[in-house]
Amino acid sequence: MPNDIDNDKKYWVGFDLGGTKMLSTVYNKQFELCGKHRTKTKGHDGSKAGVNRMINTIRQSIVDADIAVKDISGIGIGCPGPLDLDRGILESAPNLGWTNVAIKDSLEDELNCGVHLMNDVDAGVYGEYRFGAGQNCRTIVGVFPGTGIGGGCVYDGKILRGAKSTCMEIGHMQVVPDGPLCGCGKRGCLEAVASRLVIASQAAAAAYRGQAPHLMQNQGTDISRIRSGALKEAIHSGDAVIDQIVRNAARYIGIAVANIVHLLAPDKIILGGGMVEALPDLFVTEVKKIAVARVLPSFIDSFDVVAAELGDLASVLGAAAWAERSTDGSA
Amino acid sequence: MPNDIDNDKKYWVGFDLGGTKMLSTVYNKQFELCGKHRTKTKGHDGSKAGVNRMINTIRQSIVDADIAVKDISGIGIGCPGPLDLDRGILESAPNLGWTNVAIKDSLEDELNCGVHLMNDVDAGVYGEYRFGAGQNCRTIVGVFPGTGIGGGCVYDGKILRGAKSTCMEIGHMQVVPDGPLCGCGKRGCLEAVASRLVIASQAAAAAYRGQAPHLMQNQGTDISRIRSGALKEAIHSGDAVIDQIVRNAARYIGIAVANIVHLLAPDKIILGGGMVEALPDLFVTEVKKIAVARVLPSFIDSFDVVAAELGDLASVLGAAAWAERSTDGSA
Numbered sequence: 001m002p003n004d005i006d007n008d009k010k011y012w013v014g015f016d017l018g019g020t021k022m023l024s025t026v027y028n029k030q031f032e033l034c035g036k037h038r039t040k041t042k043g044h045d046g047s048k049a050g051v052n053r054m055i056n057t058i059r060q061s062i063v064d065a066d067i068a069v070k071d072i073s074g075i076g077i078g079c080p081g082p083l084d085l086d087r088g089i090l091e092s093a094p095n096l097g098w099t100n101v102a103i104k105d106s107l108e109d110e111l112n113c114g115v116h117l118m119n120d121v122d123a124g125v126y127g128e129y130r131f132g133a134g135q136n137c138r139t140i141v142g143v144f145p146g147t148g149i150g151g152g153c154v155y156d157g158k159i160l161r162g163a164k165s166t167c168m169e170i171g172h173m174q175v176v177p178d179g180p181l182c183g184c185g186k187r188g189c190l191e192a193v194a195s196r197l198v199i200a201s202q203a204a205a206a207a208y209r210g211q212a213p214h215l216m217q218n219q220g221t222d223i224s225r226i227r228s229g230a231l232k233e234a235i236h237s238g239d240a241v242i243d244q245i246v247r248n249a250a251r252y253i254g255i256a257v258a259n260i261v262h263l264l265a266p267d268k269i270i271l272g273g274g275m276v277e278a279l280p281d282l283f284v285t286e287v288k289k290i291a292v293a294r295v296l297p298s299f300i301d302s303f304d305v306v307a308a309e310l311g312d313l314a315s316v317l318g319a320a321a322w323a324e325r326s327t328d329g330s331a
Numbered sequence: 332m333p334n335d336i337d338n339d340k341k342y343w344v345g346f347d348l349g350g351t352k353m354l355s356t357v358y359n360k361q362f363e364l365c366g367k368h369r370t371k372t373k374g375h376d377g378s379k380a381g382v383n384r385m386i387n388t389i390r391q392s393i394v395d396a397d398i399a400v401k402d403i404s405g406i407g408i409g410c411p412g413p414l415d416l417d418r419g420i421l422e423s424a425p426n427l428g429w430t431n432v433a434i435k436d437s438l439e440d441e442l443n444c445g446v447h448l449m450n451d452v453d454a455g456v457y458g459e460y461r462f463g464a465g466q467n468c469r470t471i472v473g474v475f476p477g478t479g480i481g482g483g484c485v486y487d488g489k490i491l492r493g494a495k496s497t498c499m500e501i502g503h504m505q506v507v508p509d510g511p512l513c514g515c516g517k518r519g520c521l522e523a524v525a526s527r528l529v530i531a532s533q534a535a536a537a538a539y540r541g542q543a544p545h546l547m548q549n550q551g552t553d554i555s556r557i558r559s560g561a562l563k564e565a566i567h568s569g570d571a572v573i574d575q576i577v578r579n580a581a582r583y584i585g586i587a588v589a590n591i592v593h594l595l596a597p598d599k600i601i602l603g604g605g606m607v608e609a610l611p612d613l614f615v616t617e618v619k620k621i622a623v624a625r626v627l628p629s630f631i632d633s634f635d636v637v638a639a640e641l642g643d644l645a646s647v648l649g650a651a652a653w654a655e656r657s658t659d660g661s662a
Contacts, residue, residue, distance in 0.1 A: 082629055139494065151594075155486070162596020163470065163633040169593040172627055174586055176508060184627055255505055262500040263482075263594060265493020296503055296515055298413055302494045 011067055013058055013075040014320030016120060016312075017041065019095040022054060024061035025316040026072075031131065035065025036316075043096030050098065051106045058111065074114040074327040076319030077103060078123030081166055088117045116326045119166065120315055122159045124308075125152035127318025128270050132309035137267040141260055142308070143170055143253060144273040145283075148183070149191045153264065159322070171195070173256050190256045194249040196275050200226040202245045203234070212239040228278035235279070243282070246275075250283050254290025261295050261303050272308030280307040342398055344389055344406040345651030347451060347643075348372065350426040353385060355392035356647040357403075362462065366396025367647075374427030381429065382437045389442065405445040405658040407650030408434060409454030412497055419448045447657045450497065451646055453490045455639075456483030458649025459601050463640035468598040472591055473639070474501055474584060475604040476614075479514070480522045484595065490653070502526070504587050521587045525580040527606050531557035533576045534565070543570040559609035566610070574613070577606075581614050585621025592626050592634050603639030611638040 011034065016023045018041060026035040037060035039053055054077075062069055082091045088104020107115040118126075125134070125142035134140035134154065144150040151170030153160035160167060171191035172184055179188025180198075192198065200223040207216040214237035219225045234242040257269050269287070276283045288305035308314060342365065347354045349372060357366040368391035370384055385408075393400055413422045419435020438446040449457075456465070456473035465471035465485065475481040482501030484491035491498060502522035503515055510519025511529075523529065531554040538547040545568035550556040565573040588600050600618070607614045619636035639645060 153594075155491075160486075160595070163598045164596065164629065166629065167594060167596035169627060169630075172593050173590045174506070174625065177506070177586070186625060255508070259504045259590065260594065262503045263484075263498060263591065264491070265495065265498035267494045294505065294517060296500060298495065298497065299500075 010073045011065065011071050012320040012323050013061065013072055014123075014316035014318070014323070015054070015058060015075060015077045016123070016315045016319065017054065017077060017079045018120075019043070019080070022057055023312075023316055024054075024057045025313075025320065026061050026065035026067070027317070027320045031317065031321065034067070035061045035063070037061040037064055041096065043093070043098060047090075047096075047098040047101040050096065051101065051103060054103070055107060055110050058107070069111055069113075072111065072113050074116065074323035075107060075111065076116045076118060076123065076321070076323035076326075077107070078120035078315040078319045079103070079117055081119050082164075083117050083119060083166075085117055085161075088115060090117070114323065114327055116319075116323045118159070118319060118322055119152065121150035121168075122152040123315040123318040123322065124272065124310075125154055125270070125314075125318065126159055126322050127310055127314035127316070128272070128308050129154040129157075129318075130321045131317050132314060133270045133306045134268055139264060139266040140268045140270055141168070141170075141257075141264060141266045142270045142272060143257065143287075144271075144308075145195055145249070145253060145275055146273045147195060147197050149195050149253075150273075153266070155264070170256055170260070173259060175252050175255050190252060194252040194256075196228065196273075197223070199231065199246055199249050199275070203231060203242050206239075206241045206245065211241040214239045215242060228274040231275070232278040235282075246279060246282060247286050250286035251290045253283070254287040255294060257287055257291040257305065258294030261291060261299050265299065265302055267303060269303060269305045270308050271305065272314065276307055277311060283307070341404045342396065342402050343651040343654050344392065344403055345454075345647035345649070345654070346385070346389065346406060346408045347454070347646045347650065348385065348408060348410045349451075350374070350411070353388055354643075354647055355385075355388045356644075356651065357392050357396035357398070358648070358651045362648065362652065365398070366392045366394070368392040368395055372427065374424070374429060378421075378427070378429040378432040381427065382432065382434060385434070386438060386441050389438070400442055400444075403442065403444050405447065405654035406438060406442065407447045407449060407454065407652070407654035407657075408438075409451035409646040409650045410434070410448055412450050413495075414448050414450060414497075416448055416492070419446060421448070445654065445658055447650075447654045449490070449650060449653055450483065452481035452499075453483040454647075454649040454653065455603065455641075455645040456485055456601070456649065457490055457653050458641055458645035458647070459603070459639050460485040460488075460649075461652045462648050463645060464601045464637045465599055470595060470597040471599045471601055472499070472501075472588075472595060472597045473601045473603060474588065474618075475602075475639075476526055476580070476584060476606055477604045478526060478528050480526050480584075481604075484597070486595070501587055501591070504590060506583050506586050521583060525583040525587075527559065527604075528554070530562065530576055530580050530606070534562060534573050537570075537572045537576065542572040545570045546573060559605040562606070563609040566613075577610060577613060578617050581617035582621045584614070585618040586625060588618055588622040588636065589625030592622060592630050596630065596633055598634060600634060600636045601639050602636065603645065607638055608642060614638070 149171035480502035
């Protein structure tokens, strides 16, 4: 789509490097979408081919915006971690099979503007902070239950950063001592009792036992088929046990949220990801109920639990806006 | 003691309002102690008398420093909470029986300089950050097990603040679902399994059972007599069960610390308070062991667990230094 507002040629690219696809978007100064392009990631082709695909995808989105590479002020890249933020290196992405990829240097060489790497969950949380459910808040925490459970925090307008860049690993907060084994090798992590993967496996067991006839009929017992939409469908069709399984997981998230409220006292907890998008009321209701019941009285009215508003666009918007903030020198 | 460095008359008062006593200290620009005065708090005399005692105590410490009230650039006050930081109001201090005390306004009227209220635990953590175990760190978290378990965080040079000013309520993180009842009315909080009060009550039970003969002989079974020094003495005299009780509590703190590392990724966790001062090696060893065993591999080398270095002076130093920082406009 052509773009009308190019008085000072300030455009920002927001990019999301996903496990199966990559998305590049171009925004103008007002953060209106001017162009985009999506490509398969094909991580197995290797990181060199992958970085070239990233560059081409960005170029295509710039063409789609009907502008030129020289009009781009900066590029924000949401990546799976761990990252070396200062040097702009993707240290390891097991999903892609990539290690130590100098994304920032490679892209800056080709595209002649500042490139800012960031954790993909942080990008999504920052997007919600700037343009979505977290607007006008001082502090927000995003919780995204998926295959794992990701988290991020914007504190006082900036993304909260840890000693080695990564933090807000909400999925590995222990909520059940000696609880189920987690993918990380420890026991009782939030991820081990409340991720979509755990919900799917419990749902498959219920289907196998004959307790979830609709799920059984539509998806069978293969957990790779039991995704967010399937859970929603089963619940709406009357598989009460699936409703119970999801609510039980949401309650563990509520305990973790109460712990986070006690520590960080954010204004808002924003729940996002495919499962929350499929069942927003269930998640918001259960998480809030448990969190309110767990926190000290003085915190009860200090926070709210809400669903994310921007869906898949949160991370590209957040990456583009973070590139702007980083370029202005205030990040 | 008289003071030699008064070239530009910049002195800071650091004040600690405790449940039984109040302490006022005067520091010069280099944060060398120039004067101090300690008074009983006598909270039951009411807040008006209490504020007058605060003002008199500050005046006495100024006299002790051999300077005048006009030489004071600012005053930092570490208070029990909850506080309204912006308006400088102590909203409620159950220990003192005070509610809604306009400390900032009252002191500013009398002493003609900026008064900065802060949470007393935050003051201690900030003191350690500036002058003690947390120097040269980007982010530190202080954990102070006492009657309850207090916490504070300095993030990027500033005290971490929540939506309603208070945060880092580490003592109310849930570590045991459906665990023992906590003073807050909820179950399984860290305080309910690891505070000095809980340790003392478990120690008294052990003494009653005949498992802790030294403790029994020296203190009996009254938990109000089983303070940090008594625990240390019992352990050093050979009451092995007391050692086990304290270590068990420290391990719960280790779980909470692992959760905090996953969320905030601080450089250092600083353990403080009377119990840690009495048994620093035990606490540092057990907390670190459990935390290291619980965190994701990428976090293992990212943090250290250490004992606080400044003892009681941490909070007055921190309050004075925070007054300086707030006066400079950077807080």
